[in-house]
Amino acid sequence: MNLRLAYETRLGKAYNGDSLELLESLDDNSINLVMTSPPFALLRQKSYGNKVGDDYIEWLSQFAAKVKEKLCEDGSFVVDLGGAYERGVPVRSLYNYKILIKFVEELGFHLAEEFFWYNSSKLPSPIEWVNKRKIRAKDSVNTVWWFSKSAFPKADVRNVLVPYSERMQKLLKDSKKYYDPKERPSGHDIGEGFNKDNGGAIPSNLLQIPNSESNSKYLRYCKKIGVKGHPARFPGKLPEFFIKFLTDPDDIVVDIFGGSNTTGEIAELHNRKWLSCDLDNEYVAASAFRFLDSTVTAKEVYDQLVNGQYVDLKQYTLV
Incomplete structure (x- = not known):
């Protein structure tokens, strides 16, 4: 092929x-x-x-x-x-x-x-x-x-x-109430910097x-046009x-x-x-639906693609 x-x-x-x-x-x-x-x-x-x-x-x-x-x-x-x-x-x-x-x-x-x-x-x-x-x-x-x-x-x-856990959010608001810097039983030394707000958790x-x-738009267009969506999408x-x-x-x-x-x-x-x-x-051909903004356009594009034609989607409005 x-x-x-x-x-x-x-x-x-x-x-x-x-x-x-x-x-x-x-x-x-x-x-x-x-x-x-x-x-x-x-x-x-x-x-x-x-x-x-x-x-x-x-x-x-x-x-x-x-x-x-x-x-x-x-x-x-x-x-x-x-x-x-x-x-x-x-x-x-x-x-x-x-x-x-x-x-x-x-x-x-x-x-x-x-x-x-x-x-x-x-x-x-x-x-x-x-x-x-x-x-x-x-x-x-x-x-x-x-x-x-x-x-x-x-x-x-x-x-x-x-997003931080609820407890971590409380800690960041009032570290003295919820946080005691010291060496843990595991041997980890948890210092003052642990309660710094980094914008989220790892x-x-x-x-x-x-x-x-x-x-989704992809599935809606598939249904509207009458084509089968891919069965194993992640x-x-x-x-x-x-x-x-x-x-x-x-x-x-x-x-x-x-x-x-x-x-x-x-x-x-x-x-x-x-x-x-x-x-x-x-x-x-159906995957092009992800980049289109109307089912009318989608039907036209799908027919062209499924018949082996090239389509420049830049002429259409993209997501």
Whole structure:
């Protein structure tokens, strides 16, 4: 399949085709962040395609090796991977951990940090072990590996601070009442500077983000026009966290399994340049809805894109 530029916006370009071809076309050491959620190694085949077992690991490693060449020295590769079970038994697959080890020990990535995405709105699964036999808890956590090309990738946690807890807010208002600087039993010496207001708390590596989108513009336009939305979208707050954390304005963000192009939309909102690529032409066509402001325009654009035409979205009002 030949790589095709489907549409572009003020800051980004969306491609239809094999993202290995897209990666090959890019300059080495030119990308700041690759943020993606590849098709998971699920036993049940999905409409968007997926492999299983060792075949999956080898398949994904092709992309990772090429990503490493294209990343800047301080660039990052963030991969969201859902959990899975072995076939026919209530035993967890280790595929996501095998990917972690292979990428580090064989491909030369560094594991900058492991993150875990807790999706409180995820439905109970797998049905056999959770719903029917009731011998396993529901799987609500994805592993999100933050790989880096060097040991010191670009990152600034001050860009992703979270609101202080209620107790911390009280401490900042009246430190003498709630705070006693001294050495703790653990041996940590907590000094006077601990009660300084830094604008927010440092986030943990457990990202609590519900994936409960039901009435977004993307889904409304899909419904209005009569096309199927991508079934495995991640919520915008997931790529947003890493885009803000690991990049600066005008940096380049790439999603090699673009799907509905959530990554591109969030990158555009935060003034990052972006590239997105997906094999499925219909998913790419529908992803343009994220950058349009009317269903009339959306129908026209979708028809052009699904028929293989290029569309310059800069002529339309963007989000």
